[in-house]
Amino acid sequence: MDKLIKVQNLIKEFPIHKGFFNKKVGAVHAINNISIDIYKGETLGLVGESGCGKSTTGRCILGLEKPTSGTILFDGIDTNNCDADQKKELKKRMQIIFQNPYSSLNPRMTIGDTLKEPVAIHKHMSKSEIDTNIKKLLDVAGLPSTVLNKYPHEFSGGQRQRVGIARALVLTPEFIVADEPVSALDVSIQAQIINLLQDLKEELSLTYLFISHDLSVVKYISDRVAVMYLGEIVELAASEELFNSPKHPYTQALLSAIPVPDPNNNESKRILLAGDIPSPANPPQGCKFHTRCKYVMDICKKEIPPTYRVQDNHQAACYLLKDA
Numbered sequence: 656m657d658k659l660i661k662v663q664n665l666i667k668e669f670p671i672h673k674g675f676f677n678k679k680v681g682a683v684h685a686i687n688n689i690s691i692d693i694y695k696g697e698t699l700g701l702v703g704e705s706g707c708g709k710s711t712t713g714r715c716i717l718g719l720e721k722p723t724s725g726t727i728l729f730d731g732i733d734t735n736n737c738d739a740d741q742k743k744e745l746k747k748r749m750q751i752i753f754q755n756p757y758s759s760l761n762p763r764m765t766i767g768d769t770l771k772e773p774v775a776i777h778k779h780m781s782k783s784e785i786d787t788n789i790k791k792l793l794d795v796a797g798l799p800s801t802v803l804n805k806y807p808h809e810f811s812g813g814q815r816q817r818v819g820i821a822r823a824l825v826l827t828p829e830f831i832v833a834d835e836p837v838s839a840l841d842v843s844i845q846a847q848i849i850n851l852l853q854d855l856k857e858e859l860s861l862t863y864l865f866i867s868h869d870l871s872v873v874k875y876i877s878d879r880v881a882v883m884y885l886g887e888i889v890e891l892a893a894s895e896e897l898f899n900s901p902k903h904p905y906t907q908a909l910l911s912a913i914p915v916p917d918p919n920n921n922e923s924k925r926i927l928l929a930g931d932i933p934s935p936a937n938p939p940q941g942c943k944f945h946t947r948c949k950y951v952m953d954i955c956k957k958e959i960p961p962t963y964r965v966q967d968n969h970q971a972a973c974y975l976l977k978d979a
């Protein structure tokens with residue numbers, strides 16, 4: 656498959672300032688040197704605990720956060736070193752679906768105005784062309800055209816997320832970052848939205864970066880899955896491969912926490928991690944996971960483990976895989 660996005664050595668730090676003179680006293684290391692490719696037409700799942708850098712990664716790719724260093728290429732265009740016209744073009748080609756559909760919609764704008772605004776800015780269309788396009792879009796998102804004159808507060812959570820999806824699609828993007836798109840929704844509605852995202856991907860040939868802490872959802876929707884811990888990608892594999900044969904101790908612990916819907920199944924034993932996730936303002940040396948890993952060795956505390964390729968479609972950063 657062709658690469659749509661190439662992230663190379665991405666680092667993002669947020670400075671910590673203190674005192675009357677706003678002096679810089681440190682930094683939150685949100686993303687620590689990650690490199691990853693996203694292929695055209697795939698859904699790449701990005702999982703990990705809250706605060707591990709998933710959303711910051713998505714926001715850097717979209718240009719909503721400026722990386723501290725590293726490069727992001729979208730279809731060969733360096734997103735942080737391109738001219739104003741290219742930036743405008745990129746804005747159309749990349750979109751985001753937010754976690755909370757209510758707070759991401761302007762409560763004072765009707766759904767019609769919310770959807771028409773970006774088209775009016777970015778596309779040269781007549782009023783009737785815009786109206787026809789918006790009606791088609793609502794149909795795709797499973798909403799009746801009667802919603803156009805309504806306000807966000809008049810909808811349920813699921814309907815609002817459909818509006819959020821319609822808004823993300825209004826400029827006909829190729830790539831969408833779905834940032835926890837179902838975690839604010841009722842379980843019964845989650846499946847509808849996930850199925851809608853799947854259908855849209857096929858129909859419109861979209862590429863997704865699907866960010867979630869819900870492993871069951873990620874397993875269902877993703878072609879490949881990247882696992883993040885404290886700003887680093889610790890494991891990356893094809894979805895089935897990762898869920899059947901996780902290699903990194905952190906991934907193994909995460910997967911062991913997925914509930915099994917069979918009370919007689921005693922095979923899956925939950926792996927409890929010791930301690931809390933360390934502060935990204937003061938991350939540990941060496942392997943970031945060493946403070947919680949039951950296999951920790953001396954070298955893990957001193958040196959960052961390299962990424963070992965265990966199969967064509969599977970890699971992980973752990974010294975245990977050195978001779979695998």
Ligand code: SF4
Nearest residue numbers: 942945948955973974
């Ligand atoms: Fe554990 Fe060491 Fe592997 Fe890190 S490198 S996950 S500390 S065994």
